Amino acid sequence: MSIRTLAVGVTMLLLSLLATFPAAAVQPDEMLRDPVLEARARALSQGLRCLVCQNQSIDDSDASLAHDLRVLLRERLTAGDSDRQAVDFIVARYGNFVLLKPPLEWNTALLWLSPLLLLLIAGAGFWRYLARHKAEPAPVPLSAEDEARLAPLLGERSGS
Amino acid sequence: MLPEVGHYALIIAMMLAALQSVLPLIGARRRDPVLMELGPHLAIGQLFAIAVAFVLLVQAFVSSDFSVLVVANNSHTDKPLLYKITGVWGNHEGSMLLWVLILAVYGGAVALFGHNLPATLKARVLAVHGMIGLAFLAFILFTSNPFARLDPAPANGDGLNPILQDIGLAIHPPMLYMGYVGFSMAFSFAVAALIEGKVDAAWARWVRPWVLAAWICLTAGIALGSFWAYYTLGWGGWWFWDPVENASFMPWLAGTALLHSALVVERRSALQTWTILLGILTFSLSLVGTFLVRSGVITSVHSFANDPLRGQFILAILVLATGGSLLLFAVRASSLRQGSPFAIVSREGGLVLNNALLSVAAGTVFIGTFWPLVVDFLGQDKISVGPPFYNRTFVPVMAPVLLAMVVGPMLRWKRDDLTAALARLRWPAVAATGVVLFVLIMMFGTGLFVALGFGVAAWLILGSLWPLVGRLKLGGAPFDTSLRLALNTPPSTYGLIVAHAGMGVVVAGITGMTAFQGENIRLMRIGETTHLAGYTFTLRDVGKGKGPNYDFERGTFVVEGSMGRAFVMLPERRFYPVRQQSTTQAAITTNLLWNLYISFGEDNGKGQYAVRLYFHPLVAWIWGGALLMALGGALSLTDRRLRIGMPQRTPVRAGTAVAAE
Numbered sequence: 120m121s122i123r124t125l126a127v128g129v130t131m132l133l134l135s136l137l138a139t140f141p142a143a144a145v146q147p148d149e150m151l152r153d154p155v156l157e158a159r160a161r162a163l164s165q166g167l168r169c170l171v172c173q174n175q176s177i178d179d180s181d182a183s184l185a186h187d188l189r190v191l192l193r194e195r196l197t198a199g200d201s202d203r204q205a206v207d208f209i210v211a212r213y214g215n216f217v218l219l220k221p222p223l224e225w226n227t228a229l230l231w232l233s234p235l236l237l238l239l240i241a242g243a244g245f246w247r248y249l250a251r252h253k254a255e256p257a258p259v260p261l262s263a264e265d266e267a268r269l270a271p272l273l274g275e276r277s278g279s
Numbered sequence: 280m281l282p283e284v285g286h287y288a289l290i291i292a293m294m295l296a297a298l299q300s301v302l303p304l305i306g307a308r309r310r311d312p313v314l315m316e317l318g319p320h321l322a323i324g325q326l327f328a329i330a331v332a333f334v335l336l337v338q339a340f341v342s343s344d345f346s347v348l349v350v351a352n353n354s355h356t357d358k359p360l361l362y363k364i365t366g367v368w369g370n371h372e373g374s375m376l377l378w379v380l381i382l383a384v385y386g387g388a389v390a391l392f393g394h395n396l397p398a399t400l401k402a403r404v405l406a407v408h409g410m411i412g413l414a415f416l417a418f419i420l421f422t423s424n425p426f427a428r429l430d431p432a433p434a435n436g437d438g439l440n441p442i443l444q445d446i447g448l449a450i451h452p453p454m455l456y457m458g459y460v461g462f463s464m465a466f467s468f469a470v471a472a473l474i475e476g477k478v479d480a481a482w483a484r485w486v487r488p489w490v491l492a493a494w495i496c497l498t499a500g501i502a503l504g505s506f507w508a509y510y511t512l513g514w515g516g517w518w519f520w521d522p523v524e525n526a527s528f529m530p531w532l533a534g535t536a537l538l539h540s541a542l543v544v545e546r547r548s549a550l551q552t553w554t555i556l557l558g559i560l561t562f563s564l565s566l567v568g569t570f571l572v573r574s575g576v577i578t579s580v581h582s583f584a585n586d587p588l589r590g591q592f593i594l595a596i597l598v599l600a601t602g603g604s605l606l607l608f609a610v611r612a613s614s615l616r617q618g619s620p621f622a623i624v625s626r627e628g629g630l631v632l633n634n635a636l637l638s639v640a641a642g643t644v645f646i647g648t649f650w651p652l653v654v655d656f657l658g659q660d661k662i663s664v665g666p667p668f669y670n671r672t673f674v675p676v677m678a679p680v681l682l683a684m685v686v687g688p689m690l691r692w693k694r695d696d697l698t699a700a701l702a703r704l705r706w707p708a709v710a711a712t713g714v715v716l717f718v719l720i721m722m723f724g725t726g727l728f729v730a731l732g733f734g735v736a737a738w739l740i741l742g743s744l745w746p747l748v749g750r751l752k753l754g755g756a757p758f759d760t761s762l763r764l765a766l767n768t769p770p771s772t773y774g775l776i777v778a779h780a781g782m783g784v785v786v787a788g789i790t791g792m793t794a795f796q797g798e799n800i801r802l803m804r805i806g807e808t809t810h811l812a813g814y815t816f817t818l819r820d821v822g823k824g825k826g827p828n829y830d831f832e833r834g835t836f837v838v839e840g841s842m843g844r845a846f847v848m849l850p851e852r853r854f855y856p857v858r859q860q861s862t863t864q865a866a867i868t869t870n871l872l873w874n875l876y877i878s879f880g881e882d883n884g885k886g887q888y889a890v891r892l893y894f895h896p897l898v899a900w901i902w903g904g905a906l907l908m909a910l911g912g913a914l915s916l917t918d919r920r921l922r923i924g925m926p927q928r929t930p931v932r933a934g935t936a937v938a939a940e
Contacts, residue, residue: 146880147802147889168663174521176665179514219665226654227662233646234639234672241635248553248631249623261479268395268481 145178149189151197160193163202167192167209168219176219188217282347285335286426289376292328292383293416295321299386299409303402307474315398318405319390325412326387333367333380336425340367346432349373349425355438355857357828365449366439371573371589372425374452378569379415381453381460385489386412389464396485403471411463414596422589438857441829447507451500458497459530459565464489465537469558470604473611478555483545486558488916490541494534495912501527502905513863513878515893517792517901520669525648526568532641533561536634543630547692549618550627553634556608563601564641570597571648622694629687636680643672681735681786684779685742707745711738732790739783743776771918778911784904791897798894802887812894814875815839819847821888829853834879834888836866850879869899 145164151157161178167188169180177185177192188209195205209217221227229236261269299321306314336349340363345351353370354363368374386408393401419425442448468486472478504524509517518524540554574590621627647664654662685707689700701708715734722729748754750768751761799811808817820835831851839845848866855861865878873896880889 145800147800148883150800166665166667168665174519174663174665179512179516214661216661216663219663220667220671221650221662221664224660226657226660227650230646230650230664230668231672234643234676237639237642238676241639245631245635248618265479265481272484 145189146181146186149186149193151193156193156196159202160189160196163196163206164189164192166219167206168217170213170217174219281335282339282344282426282428285332285339286424288328288332288335289416289420289424289426292325292332292379293413293420295325295328296409296413296416299325300406300413301409302406303409304406304474307399307402307406310399312398315402318402318409319393321409322383322386322390322405325409326383329376329380329383329416332425333376336373336376337364337367339426340364343436344432345434345436346428346430347425348427348429351429351433351436353439354436355828356435357857358439358444359827361446361449362439362444366443368452369439369443369448372419372423372427374456375415375419375423375573376425377453378456378460379412379419381456382408382412382415382463385461385464389467389489393485400471400475400482400485403474404467407467407470408463411466411600414600418589418592418596422592438828438855441853441855441858441860441862442511444828444855445507445511447503447510451503451507454496454500454503455527456500458493458495458500458534459527459568461489461493461496462530462534462537462562462565464493465534465558466562466600466604469555470607472555473604473607473615476611476614478544478551478615480545480548483541483554487538487541487545490534490537490558491912491916494531494538495909495916497527497531497534498905498909498912501531502902502909505905506902509898510865510867511862513865514891515796515865515874515876515895515898517898520647520664520666522648523572525644526571529641529644529648530561530564530568532637532644533557533564536637536641537561539630539633539637543627547619547621547627549621550631550634551615551618552612555612555615557634557638559601559604559608563597563604564645566593566597566600567645570594621692624690624697624700625694626687626690626692629683629690632683633680633687636676636683640673640676640680643676644669647672678735681739681782684782685738688743688775688779689746703749704742704745707738707742710741711735726794729790729794732786732794736783736787736790739786740780743779743783747776769918771915774911774913774915774918776911777914778908781904781907781909781911784900784907786904788897788900788902788904792895792901795896796894796898799892801890802883803890804887809890809892811892812873812875813841814894816877816892818888818890821882826853828857829855831864832879834877834890836877838868838875848875848877850877852879852881871899871903872897874898 145161151160164178165176167177169175169177169182169185169188171184172180172182175185177188192205192209195208200208206218215222215224221230223231299318302314302321303318305311306317336347338344339347339350340354341360343350343354343356343363345354349370349372353373354366358366366373368377386405389396389401389404389408393404396404465486468482468489472482501524504527505517508519509515537554537557540550540557543550544554570590570593573593647668650664651662654660685704686697686700689703711734714737715730718726718730718733747768750772751764753761756764797812799809799816801809803809803818805818805821808815810816815838817837817839818834819837822833822835824831824833831853833849833851836848836850837845838848846868848868850866851864853862853864863878863880865876867877868875873894876891876893876895878891878893880891882888
């Protein structure tokens with residue numbers, strides 16, 4: 120067996136371990152008795168990323184780390200933390216990576232502004248197009264070949 | 280022996296692709312009919328060779344030939360026949376082979392059915408198509424040979440990831456590929472047009488059916504993928520803004536824009552340059568998608584079968600294809616004919632708005648998908664971009680599209696009066712406002728967004744259907760007149776109505792699901808009863824059993840509503856010994872207005888089972904609406920006027936629509 124084959128095999132094995140996602144999400148035994156507190160925990164966990172399973176929130180994931188984070192979050196809330204304090208506590212441990220909604224900082228400013236910038240660019244492009252096409256340009260005559268091909272099609276256009 | 284034949288077939292296909300990407304191009308330049316005519320023959324030869332390779336790979340899977348590496352890694356003798364076959368594309372090598380097969384099918388279709396294309400354009404389209412084929416065949420042969428052998432062959436294979444052993448995921452990749460690989464036609468036609476230096480109404484008529492066909496498949500493929508996630512992941516999520524989902528969603532957004540801008544080129548000879556650019560960008564986004572999925576550069580819930588080394592090869596293809604075509608665009612765009620003028624308020628203006636906003640939306644998704652990589656490169660921090668980001672950016676950009684897509688089709692070409700157009704839509708507007716007020720009152724003034732969501736849905740559905748009332752003179756003319764008018768309305772008009780109304784159905788589904796879903800997550804003993812959304816759920820029994828290649832544990836729930844008969848729901852947990860993996864098989868019942876969803880978990884050792892019950896209102900409308908959109912596309916595709924670049928038996932007669940009068 121070549122090194123490459125071995126590497127592929129090992130990768131496959133690792134992936135098959137990672138790519139399991141059976142019965143997902145928050146477990147009944149983790150849930151808090153106080154419905155108000157539990158509702159807060161659920162809402163917060165939907166914004167927190169399960170760090171190992173990528174792009175799934177801890178509320179949706181069944182990875183053991185997600186479980187730990189859910190329990191941790193609930194511990195903080197039970198201890199009397201505000202939503203903000205509880206999230207800050209987790210961010211302090213795991214970094215911004217854990218937030219599914221990236222915070223507005225210098226390295227995400229462009230990300231958050233991008234839709235607006237793109238809209239401006241699109242608007243400017245549209246405005247320029249209209250301005251440039253204000254004057255009616257002389258129509259370029261079609262070649263005889265095109266003319267012959269288009270004639271029957273134009274005849275049908277009355278149908279739409 | 281047979282796998283080697285498959286390997287040789289791929290090598291031959293690559294050589295044919297190499298010839299196809301050069302000879303017709305020279306032929307078109309020299310106006311040499313013989314060289315140009317080689318294009319179709321080479322394209323069909325390439326298709327044939329790839330088909331042979333594909334069939335042989337299927338054969339290797341079906342016969343469980345474990346001396347072939349991919350078969351050994353992804354199959355097992357115990358697997359049902361269906362999943363042996365679909366396992367062909369449940370792995371990197373096989374799915375790339377499917378990719379080039381579909382690419383070659385599109386190329387072959389132009390070769391076979393493109394009789395009425397001008398010879399030089401056809402030759403150039405096929406040449407460009409050959410280049411894409413060449414690049415990906417080289418990728419397969421040099422980095423991802425599906426026929427690589429394993430010596431000694433193992434006694435049995437490793438099996439397929441159980442998540443992929445599902446009928447939904449079996450058809451999802453081919454549909455998706457038919458979609459985003461299909462946009463290669465837009466690319467080939469765009470680049471060929473740049474080489475020709477000519478983009479006219481006829482060009483748009485040739486390219487539009489292909490783009491439409493690809494779009495239909497992509498729409499259906501995305502809907503299928505979303506539905507698969509819904510019933511597989513065990514809690515009813517249907518869209519995650521996952522990089523791999525974005526990979527197919529970005530080409531969809533750009534492709535939707537392309538469909539609409541090609542319409543302007545066809546009808547009004549405007550926006551040619553933009554349409555060409557969009558054709559290039561749409562396929563580039565398809566390549567970006569392939570890169571995202573295949574390289575594993577951004578790992579995600581979907582990340583199986585990826586390899587960073589391969590990523591570099593695809594990245595090189597992406598840079599060459601996009602960079603090369605954009606360079607050509609920069610050089611040649613100014614020589615393209617300038618568009619006809621139109622006022623802001625006009626059908627063209629509406630379609631430009633559609634294009635601008637859809638492009639911004641696609642751009643937003645693109646930046647959101649890649650920004651974590653950018654931050655990673657900058658160092659010092661790692662970020663995630665998840666649903667909360669897209670809800671705050673993508674949704675506001677798309678909202679005006681939803682409002683405008685009812686008004687646009689009501690506008691006349693060239694110039695129109697917005698007040699008059701809106702006046703034509705006053706009844707749908709009144710009805711939509713009524714819906715908003717009704718929902719607000721029912722929710723005691725809370726839930727403004729919910730009310731707006733349903734209002735927009737009503738606006739889209741009623742506003743799209745409304746023009747039909749006037750067109751068919753419903754209520755204003757005898758029934759047979761209306762019927763005759765209905766029969767004389769071209770299919771593409773119905774296509775537009777169905778597709779736009781389908782979007783309204785999607786919006787209603789998303790709003791209902793987001794606002795009113797309910798859940799009951801708890802531990803249950805056998806015999807215990809619980810309630811959700813007016814239904815009573817009793818866990819009657821838990822049984823164990825064996826499937827073809829898995830063991831299962833199945834809960835029997837008896838569900839009773841306030842009216843109607845009690846029924847049984849049977850959620851399962853499956854364990855696949857070959858891969859040592861378990862999956863959930865949720866039980867779902869639907870009455871199309873709402874779904875009941877049960878997912879069944881493990882017991883805690885004290886005879887209590889973790890059970891999740893969900894109530895999902897209107898969720899079926901999300902996929903139903905998407906399928907309506909695809910159906911709308913299909914209706915348009917049957918319009919004979921559109922089929923100018925498609926197979927055609929009967930000669931086009933002039934004025935058929937009028938002749939029936």
